[in-house]
Amino acid sequence: MSAILSVQGLSVHFPTRQGVVRAVEDVSFDIDAGETLALVGESGSGKSTVAAAIMRIIPSPPGIIAAGRIEFEGRDLVKLPENEMRRVRGSRIAMIFQDPMMALNPVHTIGAQIVEALTLHTNLTRRQALGRAVELLELVRVPAPATRVGQYPHNLSGGMRQRVMIAMALACDPRLLIADEPTTALDVTIQAQVLELIGELKAKLGMAVLLITHDLGVVGETADRVVVMYAGRKVEEGRVEEVFRAPLHPYTRGLMRVSDFEGGTGQAMPEIPGTVPSPFEMPSGCAFSARCEVAVEACGATRPVLVVRGPARSAACLLLDEGRR
Amino acid sequence: MKQFWRRYRKNRAAVGGLVVVALITMIAIAGPYFHPVDPFDMVGRPYSPPFGEFPLGTDVSGRDILAGIIRGAPVSLLIGVVASLVATIIGVALGSVAGYYGGFIDDALMRTTEFFLTIPSFILAVVIVAIFAPTVYTITAAIAAVSWPSVARLVRGEFIAQREREYVQASRALGMPDWEIILVQILPNALAPVIVVSTLMVATAILTESGLSFLGLGDPNHVSWGYMIGVARTALRVAWWMTAIPGLMIVVAVIAINLAGEGLNDALNPKLRER
Amino acid sequence: MLRFILRRLLQLVPVLLAIATLNFFLLQIAPGDAADIIAGQSGHATPEFVAALRAEFGLDQPMWKQYLLYLGKLVTLDLGYSFQYQLPVTSLIADRLPATLLLMVPSLLIAVGLGVVLGVIASRRRGGWVDSVVSIGALVVYATPVFWLGLMLIVLFSIQLGWLPSGGIADVREGNTGLAHVLDVAHHLVLPVITMALFYVAIYTRLMRASMLEVYSLDFITTARAKGVPEGGIAWRHAARNALLPVVTLAGLQFGHLLGGSVLVETVFGWPGLGRLVFDSLLQRDLNLLLGILFVSSVVVVIANLLADLTYGVLDPRIVHK
Numbered sequence: 001m002s003a004i005l006s007v008q009g010l011s012v013h014f015p016t017r018q019g020v021v022r023a024v025e026d027v028s029f030d031i032d033a034g035e036t037l038a039l040v041g042e043s044g045s046g047k048s049t050v051a052a053a054i055m056r057i058i059p060s061p062p063g064i065i066a067a068g069r070i071e072f073e074g075r076d077l078v079k080l081p082e083n084e085m086r087r088v089r090g091s092r093i094a095m096i097f098q099d100p101m102m103a104l105n106p107v108h109t110i111g112a113q114i115v116e117a118l119t120l121h122t123n124l125t126r127r128q129a130l131g132r133a134v135e136l137l138e139l140v141r142v143p144a145p146a147t148r149v150g151q152y153p154h155n156l157s158g159g160m161r162q163r164v165m166i167a168m169a170l171a172c173d174p175r176l177l178i179a180d181e182p183t184t185a186l187d188v189t190i191q192a193q194v195l196e197l198i199g200e201l202k203a204k205l206g207m208a209v210l211l212i213t214h215d216l217g218v219v220g221e222t223a224d225r226v227v228v229m230y231a232g233r234k235v236e237e238g239r240v241e242e243v244f245r246a247p248l249h250p251y252t253r254g255l256m257r258v259s260d261f262e263g264g265t266g267q268a269m270p271e272i273p274g275t276v277p278s279p280f281e282m283p284s285g286c287a288f289s290a291r292c293e294v295a296v297e298a299c300g301a302t303r304p305v306l307v308v309r310g311p312a313r314s315a316a317c318l319l320l321d322e323g324r325r
Numbered sequence: 326m327k328q329f330w331r332r333y334r335k336n337r338a339a340v341g342g343l344v345v346v347a348l349i350t351m352i353a354i355a356g357p358y359f360h361p362v363d364p365f366d367m368v369g370r371p372y373s374p375p376f377g378e379f380p381l382g383t384d385v386s387g388r389d390i391l392a393g394i395i396r397g398a399p400v401s402l403l404i405g406v407v408a409s410l411v412a413t414i415i416g417v418a419l420g421s422v423a424g425y426y427g428g429f430i431d432d433a434l435m436r437t438t439e440f441f442l443t444i445p446s447f448i449l450a451v452v453i454v455a456i457f458a459p460t461v462y463t464i465t466a467a468i469a470a471v472s473w474p475s476v477a478r479l480v481r482g483e484f485i486a487q488r489e490r491e492y493v494q495a496s497r498a499l500g501m502p503d504w505e506i507i508l509v510q511i512l513p514n515a516l517a518p519v520i521v522v523s524t525l526m527v528a529t530a531i532l533t534e535s536g537l538s539f540l541g542l543g544d545p546n547h548v549s550w551g552y553m554i555g556v557a558r559t560a561l562r563v564a565w566w567m568t569a570i571p572g573l574m575i576v577v578a579v580i581a582i583n584l585a586g587e588g589l590n591d592a593l594n595p596k597l598r599e600r
Numbered sequence: 601m602l603r604f605i606l607r608r609l610l611q612l613v614p615v616l617l618a619i620a621t622l623n624f625f626l627l628q629i630a631p632g633d634a635a636d637i638i639a640g641q642s643g644h645a646t647p648e649f650v651a652a653l654r655a656e657f658g659l660d661q662p663m664w665k666q667y668l669l670y671l672g673k674l675v676t677l678d679l680g681y682s683f684q685y686q687l688p689v690t691s692l693i694a695d696r697l698p699a700t701l702l703l704m705v706p707s708l709l710i711a712v713g714l715g716v717v718l719g720v721i722a723s724r725r726r727g728g729w730v731d732s733v734v735s736i737g738a739l740v741v742y743a744t745p746v747f748w749l750g751l752m753l754i755v756l757f758s759i760q761l762g763w764l765p766s767g768g769i770a771d772v773r774e775g776n777t778g779l780a781h782v783l784d785v786a787h788h789l790v791l792p793v794i795t796m797a798l799f800y801v802a803i804y805t806r807l808m809r810a811s812m813l814e815v816y817s818l819d820f821i822t823t824a825r826a827k828g829v830p831e832g833g834i835a836w837r838h839a840a841r842n843a844l845l846p847v848v849t850l851a852g853l854q855f856g857h858l859l860g861g862s863v864l865v866e867t868v869f870g871w872p873g874l875g876r877l878v879f880d881s882l883l884q885r886d887l888n889l890l891l892g893i894l895f896v897s898s899v900v901v902v903i904a905n906l907l908a909d910l911t912y913g914v915l916d917p918r919i920v921h922k
Contacts, residue, residue, distance in 0.1 A: 057825045083830075090828035097826075102819035107841045107917060116837075117827050152917045168827070440618050442853060443905070444898045447860025448878065452890050455882055456630045528743070535745050536864055540879055554748055558868075565755045572748035579743035 003030035003071075004175055004208055005054070005093075010068035012046070012053050021279040023049040023063070025232045030312075031176065036202065036209040038223035038240070040216065040255075044276050046232040047212045051178045054210075055095055056085050073175070091121035094169035098181040100161035104153040110164045111149030117171040136167040140197060159190035163197065170201060177202070180212045195222050216259040220244060225312065228252050231276055231287035234306070238313040248307075248315035250292045286318065294319060332592040339588020345581035353402055356395035364392040364548040372564050384553070384567050385560050394574055397550040401578070404461060405530040408468035413523045415469070416476025421507050421515075423477070424484025434481065438474035446471035450533060454542045461544045464537060468530045479522055483515035517593040524586035528579045535575050550575050604913070608906050612899075617671075619898045623891045624670050628663070630887055679892035684884040689892035693874065697896070699769060700862055700873030702789070707796035708858060712851050715801045716844065719808025724835050726813065734805060742802035746861050750795040750868040757791060764791050767870035792869045796861060800854070807850055811843035818842075845916055852908025856901040 012024040024046040031037045039047040052058045053065055056077060070077040073092065077085065097103040105113060111133050118129040130149065137145030140163040153161055162182065169177060179198065183191035199222055202209055211223055219226055219240060226243050228236040228251065236249040247253045254272040274291035277283060283290065289299035299318055307320040334340060362368060367387040368379070375382040381390035423434035453467040487493060488511065496506050537543060538551030550571040557567035661669070673680070679689035722734040741749075758766035765771070770784045815821065816839055824838045859875075866875030874893055881889040913919045 055826055057822060086828045086830060088828070089826055095823075095826040097819065097823060099819060103823045105820040105824070105838055105842070107915070108838075109917075116829065120828050154918050165823075440615060443615060443856065443901050444619065444622075444894065445856035445859040445901060447857070447863060448894055448897055451863065451878060451882070452626060452894055455885060455890060456626060456887065532743075532745055536747060536860075539745070539747050539864065540867065540882060542882065551745070554745075554751065558751065561751060561755060562759055565752075565759070568748065568751050568755070572745060572752070575745055575748065576740070576743050580739060583739060583743060 002033065004033045004073070005031040005210075006069075006071040007050070007054070008069045008071070010050065010053055010070065011066040012049050012058060012063060013066040014063045016062065019280045022232050022282065023279070024053065026067075027229070027232075027234050028068075029227050029234065029237060031208050031210060033175075033208055034202070034206055035224045036199075036211055036222055038211045038213060038219040038226040039229060040213060040219055040226055041229035042214055042276065044231075044279075045229040047229050048180055050229075051095065051180050051210065051212050054178065055089055055093060056080075056082075057089075087121065090117050090169075090174075091172035092174055093176045093178065094172070094174040095178040095180065096162070096165045096169050096182055099185045100158060100165050101153065101185075103165060104161060106153055109150050109152055110156070111151075114149075114164070114168045114171055117168050121172045132171070133167070136171055137164070139170070139201070140164070140167045142167070158186055159193060162186060162190075162194050166194075166197065166201070170205065173205060174207055176208045176210060178210045178212070181214070182211075183218060184213070184215070191218070198222070216244075216255060228255070231282065232279075233287065234316065235288070236315040237306075238310070238315075242310075242313060248309065248320060249288075249317050250294055250319075251288050252315070254291075254293075286316075329592055333588055336588040336591050338584045339591070342581040342584025342586075342588065345577060346585055349398055349578055349581070350402065352395060353398035356398065360392060360395055362389045362392035364388055364396045366392075372560065374564070375566055375570070381570055382564075382566060384557060385564075386556075390553070390567065390570060393548045393553050394550070394571065396548045397553065397571065397574070400461065400544075400547045400549045401531050401534055401551075401575070404465050404468065404534045405527040408465045408472065408530045408534075409523050409526040411465070411469035412472035412526060413476050413519065415473040417480050417512070417519060419473075420477035420480025421484050421512060424481035425488055425503070425507055425511070427485070427488075431481070434477060438478050441471065441474040447533065447536065450537065451540065451542065454537055459537070459542045459544055461547060464534060464542070464544065467537075468533050471533075472526055472530065476519065476522060476526070480515060480519060483518065484511060487511045487514055521586055521590040521593065524589055525583060528582040528586070531575065531579060531582075605906070605910070608909065612902055612906075615902055616899065619895055620671060620674055621667075623895055624667055627670075627887065627891060674895075679895065680888035682881075682886055682889045682892075684881060684886040684889065689889050692877065692889065693892055693896050696872060696874045696877050699871060700859075700866070700875060702785075703792055703796065703866070703871060703873060704858055704862055706789070707793050707800065708851070708855070710793065710797040711800035712804050712847070714797070715804025716808045716840070716847060718801070718805040719847075720812055720835055720840050720843075722805065722809045723812035723816070723839075724831070731809075735809070738802040738805045741798055742806075744799070745864075746795060746799045747864040747868050749799060750792070750865055753791055753795055754868070764788075766791075767868075769872055792865050792871055795868075796858070796865050799861060800858065803854065804847060804851070808843060808847050811846050812839055815839045815843045841915075845912060848908055848912050848915060852905040855904035855908075856897075859897045859901065 007030070008028050010024055010027045011022065014021040014023055027046070027050060029037065039050060041047045049058065049063075054070055054072075054077065056065075058065065065078050068078060072088070077088070080088070104110065108116075111130060114133040114136060115126060115129040118124050118132055119126065122129075124132060134145045134149055137148055142148055142160055142163050148156070148160075148164075153164075156164065177198070182198070183194055186194060195218065198209065201207075211218070213219060223240050225238065226236075226240050227234055228243075228249065230251050236243060236247065236252045238248075243252065244256065247256055251272070254270075257270045258272065272291055277287055277290065283300060285298075285300040285302050286292070286295070286304050289295045292299065296319070302318065304316045304318045306314040306316045308314045309320070365388060368389050369383050369387050371383055371385055371387040373379055373383040373387075375390070379389050379391065381394065384390055384393070419434055423431040450467040450471050453470060454463050457463040457466075484507075493506060493510060496510050501510070534543075534549065535551030535554070538549040539555040541555060543549045543552040543555075553571040554568050557564070557571075560567055677690050679693070681687075682689050682692055685692060718734050718738075722731045725731055754766045757764045765788050767788075769788050770781065771788075812835075821834060821838060824834050829838070862873065863875035863878045865871070866873045867879040870876065874897065878890065878893055880886075881893075
């Protein structure tokens with residue numbers, strides 16, 4: 001299977017008065033057609049910034065893409081002129097966001113917002129676009145789509161708003177859908193419905209999904225492969241079953257422990273001690289070493305490189321090299 | 326305090342404004358000693374243009390314009406500052422009480438401020454000064470009377486935001502009396518936006534005072550820049566500088582105060598700047 | 601919608617009552633009363649004459665009776681009598697009100713319209729040279745006393761260039777009728793409207809710019825960018841529509857300010873409206889007239905606020921009209 005998106009050595013920097021924040025540093029991964037790749041990490045790990053970089057919507061100033069290539073449909077998105085990138089956004093690659101209430105324009109009808117995506121990228125007339133909008137709402141299973149089209153975001157429930165966002169994103173048949181924390185702001189019951197919907201549509205329309213999340217449960221249920229990020233770098237990558245079954249990186253292991261926790265009386269909830277280092281005080285060695293339970297002296301001094309343990313299976317830990325776990 | 330000045334200094338426009346304000350204040354205070362001419366005295370031929378015998382020329386009655394500018398400065402500044410101060414004190418007093426206690430008192434205050442904000446404030450000021458005969462005191466009182474509602478609303482908002490915070494609850498738990506909580510605990514935290522608004526209010530007060538003087542409602546015993554403009558109206562065709570000069574002074578003063586005030590805002594709220 | 605309007609109009613009543621009470625209060629504390637003034641003007645102010653006048657005007661009644669009388673008169677739109685003009689205040693005001701509205705409405709529309717446009721333009725390239733020029737310009741104009749601005753404009757356009765008349769509403773000498781008259785009035789309207797509008801453009805520009813900057817940081821702007829909407833569309837279709845809301849509210853609240861400005865502008869341009877009337881009544885200390893104008897202008901402000909609220913309701917679909 002060929003990759004439809006290939007991120008190579010991506011680095012995103014934010015120069016500030018106190019120093020340069022390296023939000024993303026040397027991150028590489030591929031997404032194959034029709035697969036769901038999950039990008040996992042805690043807040044501040046840089047995962048949302050990667051998504052913004054692919055879409056080229058990083059707030060600039062002050063942010064810049066300092067290095068890397070993003071290959072998509074035979075072109076390097078990083079070097080694409082803005083007017084061409086605009087043609088890609090919303091039509092070839094689409095994005096949905098975390099909080100659908102804030103992410104939809106409160107003064108436009110949802111019909112108008114979907115129609116806008118269509119009229120921007122296709123030759124449909126407004127009437128045709130409106131018809132297509134109703135079809136899309138049906139596709140995402142919004143009841144009474146013909147009425148909903150004239151309503152405003154505040155008339156809809158949270159789950160329905162997220163469906164509208166999905167409809168808007170799929171309007172132009174994108175090859176890749178980027179979903180940035182799509183279920184975090186929703187009820188647990190609605191979460192499941194939305195994830196199911198995304199899965200269905202992915203199969204039906206043959207698109208790939210880049211799922212950004214911090215919720216490993218969501219990853220386990222919907223993703224094919226996973227990339228784990230920490231402090232702006234990729235620390236582990238692999239097929240979901242493999243990574244979950246036998247995580248290579250101590251950070252991933254810690255995450256598994258936390259999310260596996262069933263809870264019982266008298267049992268302390270596991271946690272990864274310590275906090276993510278401040279972006280202005282990044283250690284020169286492994287960024288996780290201060291919190292790592294198996295760290296050795298070398299970890300604090302040398303930055304680990306990705307050790308490949310199979311096709312598209314790797315992790316960045318010094319200890320892997322020495323065969324010590 | 327030093328940190329505050331350091332932040333303030335970064336905004337060069339604000340510093341410039343502050344310098345100009347200081348200059349005008351100095352002119353107001355020391356000017357009469359260096360140029361001891363009574364602005365009401367007829368000292369020369371009327372309609373003399375500037376850069377002649379008289380540095381800024383004479384007006385329609387032969388009075389020295391420079392003297393008018395110098396004597397007008399303290400009038401405008403004082404009225405502006407005092408009116409703003411009075412309005413602030415009233416506004417803080419009423420707003421803090423209303424914001425802290427809420428309920429009926431708050432309702433009453435909101436109705437009152439709404440009422441004041443409905444009546445055109447300039448016309449109300451005109452009416453007040455017209456009724457009570459124009460003196461610097463009535464003018465100051467009138468401007469303060471129409472300005473306090475916006476301060477009160479601002480303070481009320483701040484107090485409502487602060488009154489459920491932990492430090493307030495802790496103070497209550499300690500048995501601190503209400504007045505002490507209001508004055509000593511909450512007020513210092515609410516003061517920053519109030520200071521900024523008061524400073525900008527000085528500028529508005531100066532504009533209002535000049536408007537009143539222009540209409541003939543100025544204190545007849547004191548020359549004010551607005552009065553000078555009003556008097557010069559008849560000479561507009563032949564001697565437009567008589568109108569231009571005092572007006573320019575007002576513009577400069579108001580801009581300076583605005584810049585200095587906005588610098589205050591940036592220095593007191595550093596977070597908003599870093600966007 | 602109709603019920604909404606009716607409800608708001610009903611809310612007018614306590615406000616009007618409060619204004620009337622304030623007026624009455626001011627009338628009472630004014631030194632001297634109508635009887636003194638008339639007696640003084642007539643030249644033989646003997647105590648008996650003054651007392652007789654008082655009885656005639658009901659000024660010797662207890663305060664509360666006078667108050668009720670006053671309210672009663674207000675309901676019948678009787679605002680008292682102007683001794684200066686020897687005419688009922690109501691008819692004087694009715695006579696002058698149209699001229700003031702003729703001045704204010706175009707000024708407000710231009711000020712808001714231009715202010716909004718400039719605010720959007722300035723916010724698009726925040727920190728750029730356009731932004732600096734607009735912001736500095738707004739500051740300078742805002743710092744200028746509106747009457748001085750008018751005078752300077754007269755000097756430039758009327759005296760130096762001779763393009764526009766320096767005052768009045770029409771050229772009485774010509775005796776124009778019909779279309780010629782309309783054009784003549786329009787010709788005279790230009791400078792006063794420019795003066796008013798210029799002054800308030802500054803306020804709305806700053807407000808719209810600040811509002812836009814706040815809206816730009818909201819999430820739905822990111823969504824729009826991710827859809828591929830070009831920056832211009834983002835500014836006008838998405839951001840401006842939302843940023844407009846607080847500006848509309850403020851426009852309503854500012855109307856009182858605008859009326860105050862009209863006093864000064866009408867005086868400068870000799871424009872025969874309410875503002876000029878205020879100026880004229882000041883010279884004679886015609887209190888009845890002044891207070892009548894205060895009352896009427898407050899009513900106008902309340903109506904303007906209502907209109908602003910209605911406009912807001914139209915613009916913001918989140919407001920539900922039950």
